[in-house]
Amino acid sequence: MARDITTLQEMLDRIGDSGDNEGRVSLGKIVDSVGDRSFGPLLLMVGVIAASPLSGMPGVPTATGVFILLIAMQLFLRRDHFWLPKWLLRRSLAQDKVHKAIRWLLPVARFIDRWLRPRLPALIRGGSIYLISFVCAAIAVVMPMMELVPFSAHGAGLALSAFGLALISRDGLLALIAFAVTAVSFAVVIYQFG
Template sequence: MAREITTLQEMLDRIGDSADDAGRVSLGKIVESVGNRSFGPLLLMVGIIAASPLSGMPGVPTATGVLILLIAGQLFFRRDHFWLPKWLLRRSLAQDKVTKAIRWLRPLARFIDRWLRPRLPALIRGGSIYLISFICGSIAIVMPMMELVPFSAHGAGVALSAFGLALISRDGLLALIAFAVTAVSFGLVIYQFS
């Protein structure tokens, strides 16, 4: 059984090594490589998509919301491992594209890893996991509305990425920051629709 991922650089290494014999990297292989019990890396990956310029494209926040809901729901019910539909697990990219993305992300991962460390453990253990999964599920439900509010999906993506990083590194302070970013993102949506 593979050791649990504790840094972003470890996650990138595993993703980089997950190509099949045909030179393709499928979502299924990525999930397998980061560990199907590792909800943090999966939440981080979806959060990065939501925080990226891709979330400005119509439909992307809604699709991302569905994936977040799957992750958050399974985290909330404390499933032993993460499940995704087979058709989604078969989706793949060419290895050279994945390698290029990893090369681009590696300096950022090194920088972020320097700041993360286990602290405030009560915020990422026990009952706090239920709160984190509930907040992430709430973000997922609001994501379709965020398509109508400029930059709110980016804020939600930052919050999701922070929750994922907090779970990976056992950093409760980062979870606290993620709660604050979520509150600001929700505030923007509420203000826009009031």
């Protein structure tokens, strides 16, 4: 059994090593290599999109909301990793392109890893996973409304990114910060519609 991933750098290294003999890296191999940490990277990816200027484009918050809901439901069901259809898992990229992207991401991962560490484990284990998945589902449901409130999706994106990083690094303090950012984001939306 493979050792558990605890840093972004380890996750990127494992993704880089997931190629086949033909020099291709399939999405299925990436999901298998990351294992039970696949929810963290997915939340991080969606969070970065929601926190970026892309979330100002019409339809982007709603589309990300649908994807977040899929992630949250499977996280709530405690699946080993994110389920995707087989035809999508077979999609692949050239291994050299994956390695180029990893080389570009490694300095960022090393910087972030310096700040993350396993702490406050009660906030990212057991029943807390249900709470994280519920909060992510609530963010997903509110995302379409965030299209009407300028910059509110950015706060939700930061919260989702923090949840993703917390799940990857087993950092309960970061999960606590994500809960706080979510509460502030919801307060802004409620204030705007109240």
